[in-house]
Amino acid sequence: MRLMHLSLTNFRNYTRLELSLPPGPILLHGANAQGKTSILEAVYYLATSRSPWTVTDKQLLNWRVKDEFMPYARISAEVGNNRRPLTKIDITLIKDQPGTEARFRKDIRVNGVTRRAMDLLGEINVVMFLPQDLAIVEGSPADRRRYLNVTLAQTDPAYVHALHNYEKALVQRNALLRRIDKRQASANELPFWDEQLIAAGSIIIAGRQRLLRELEGLAQQVHADLTAQAETLELQYQPSFTPTAKANGQLSFGVLGLDLHRQLEPKEIEPQFRAALAEHQREEIARGITLVGPQRDELRFTVNGYDLGLYGSRGQARTAVMAIKLAELDWMRSVTGEWPVLLLDEFIAELDTERRAYLLDRIDGATQAILTTTEPDIFTRAFLDKAAVWKVHAGQITVPA
Ligand SMILES: Nc1ncnc2c1ncn2[C@@H]1O[C@H](COP(=O)(O)OP(=O)(O)OP(=O)(O)O)[C@@H](O)[C@H]1O
Ligand SMILES: [Mg+2]
Structure with a gap:
């Protein structure tokens, strides 16, 4: 399973983002508070129609637009999986009662057709390491x-x-x-x-x-x-x-x-x-x-x-968690018949050298993995050569030509 394209509008600190994604590992690096985790959150949201954290949809809307008349945030992606080469998924969060503290309405579309949140599940499968x-x-x-x-x-x-x-x-x-x-x-x-x-x-x-x-x-x-x-x-x-x-x-x-x-x-x-x-x-x-x-x-x-x-x-707790997460990955692969999109948020930095090498080896064959880090130097040369290494700064991503 693979994400080909991601677009964000007014999502977290991204006012506008258009990003084409290659297969294989993608390393997002940058200083704190630039928008690395927000990318993983957006992908997770497309997979499950919720944030991995217990947040209200209001928190996902970019602060700068929150006082507009009818503010909205949109997350869209083009994905390919074993069943279909291309599916377009759009989720729009709309505050449709101006001025009130009303909750956001969630409009979910798959290839332009409105779907219930429940029916979105399975279009993108992700395993997240946090x-x-x-x-x-x-x-x-x-x-x-x-x-x-x-x-x-x-x-x-x-x-x-x-x-x-x-x-x-x-x-x-x-x-x-x-x-x-x-x-x-x-x-x-x-x-x-x-x-x-x-x-x-x-x-x-x-x-x-x-x-x-x-x-x-x-x-x-x-x-x-x-x-x-x-x-x-x-x-x-x-x-x-x-x-x-x-x-x-x-x-x-x-x-x-x-x-x-x-x-x-x-x-x-x-x-x-x-x-x-x-x-x-x-x-x-x-x-x-x-x-x-x-x-x-x-x-x-x-x-x-x-x-x-x-x-x-x-x-020992860390070791057990890593075992469970890697088991979840194997399990997801056996159930769906393909690699899910892997999302690793600062996970590598938490591990000792041996576990780091083990984890990177286990996920080596993944169709696509998005990793975030503040310290790209902790990755091996071999990994960096294979990965797309992109810098995240103030809600923008620089993709080297
Ligand atoms: N709704 C929002 N509107 C605008 N900005 C937001 C919103 N929610 C969070 N932010 C800001 O977006 C920025 C990016 O957050 P994010 O968690 O993606 O950063 P990060 O690059 O992962 O940082 P770290 O290395 O500290 O984990 C932060 O400065 C955060 O305060
Ligand atoms: Mg982060």
């Missing part, structure tokens, strides 16, 4: 759930659909729980929402289990390489209830995870989900919140049996 990825191991459970969601979102439309339905039903059910507690509604209304949660939630749990099962094996190989076979990485998927009829968790030094070796089907999970909701109903009404389901899932990483988030060193 220094913040350390949060997958060291951050909160919500960070890990987000990781699972964004990874699955790009390749599994049924998952995206389920997530969308689940989130809608969860909001409704939580509101109902609070009304039941205040005697403004009856508990008889719960089963309707329970069934929505059960149907969508079971698809989410099965999807996450499948992803983790497939990622674990791939990550273990990379991790073994990076630790000279001294350490074994395992992924422990911990749903908020036991989704199998028989408990089949594996206990390893107190870190209990679901057996990843047997794929669960949504239909198998549903009865357990239903039972867990019934068991917690009283407490849920009292607390006004749904206590079981994928919104409470946890994922832990263990190395030689101990929990990396709790006992691992910084370096």
Whole structure:
């Protein structure tokens, strides 16, 4: 998969950018705050219709135009993949109620035809490597759930659909729980929402289990390489209830995870989900919140049996994250049948020489990779000779003739 052309209008600090992109590695270099990361953000936005960071669309609009009558930002690209040699994707963010603090409307088009955000997924696949990825191991459970969601979102439309339905039903059910507690509604209304949660939630749990099962094996190989076979990485998927009829968790030094070796089907999970909701109903009404389901899932990483988030060193956490990200890359390639566009934001600088060389070697065959750095000198001569090396300065990119 490859980006041929990128155009930006009023996106972040780019007032106007027209950029043709070659295949292979592209190294964007420049001082801080010039617009390197914004390019990666724009490509990610085209792939997923959202920023990799939790920002409002308003933040993406160039400051200089924000007070205009009907300000807009546009991100467009021409991409080629195995299925189609050329697809044009345009996303326009428009503030269509002048003067108000109204949210932005998002107009998404593929080859000129309006699409829902959900249907944009898969047109461009990206794998992003960020220094913040350390949060997958060291951050909160919500960070890990987000990781699972964004990874699955790009390749599994049924998952995206389920997530969308689940989130809608969860909001409704939580509101109902609070009304039941205040005697403004009856508990008889719960089963309707329970069934929505059960149907969508079971698809989410099965999807996450499948992803983790497939990622674990791939990550273990990379991790073994990076630790000279001294350490074994395992992924422990911990749903908020036991989704199998028989408990089949594996206990390893107190870190209990679901057996990843047997794929669960949504239909198998549903009865357990239903039972867990019934068991917690009283407490849920009292607390006004749904206590079981994928919104409470946890994922832990263990190395030689101990929990990396709790006992691992910084370096071990980094190694695990690199293993997981490279596994994600292999996984994405196997699912889609082609290289995704790789986006590496300052990732290389964070690594020691050995890991740097390993990573660059692993991504060497990529159809296209966009890397950013403030220090191009840390790259080898061989890499720089192969790459398109472009300077980013004040929202402009200089492409050598
Ligand atoms: N909506 C916006 N409008 C205009 N400028 C913006 C907007 N949002 C962010 N900026 C500015 O754009 C500039 C480029 O940000 P970006 O994160 O792309 O820089 P960078 O080159 O990656 O820098 P660093 O090396 O520090 O990571 C920053 O100065 C930032 O403050
Ligand atoms: Mg940056």
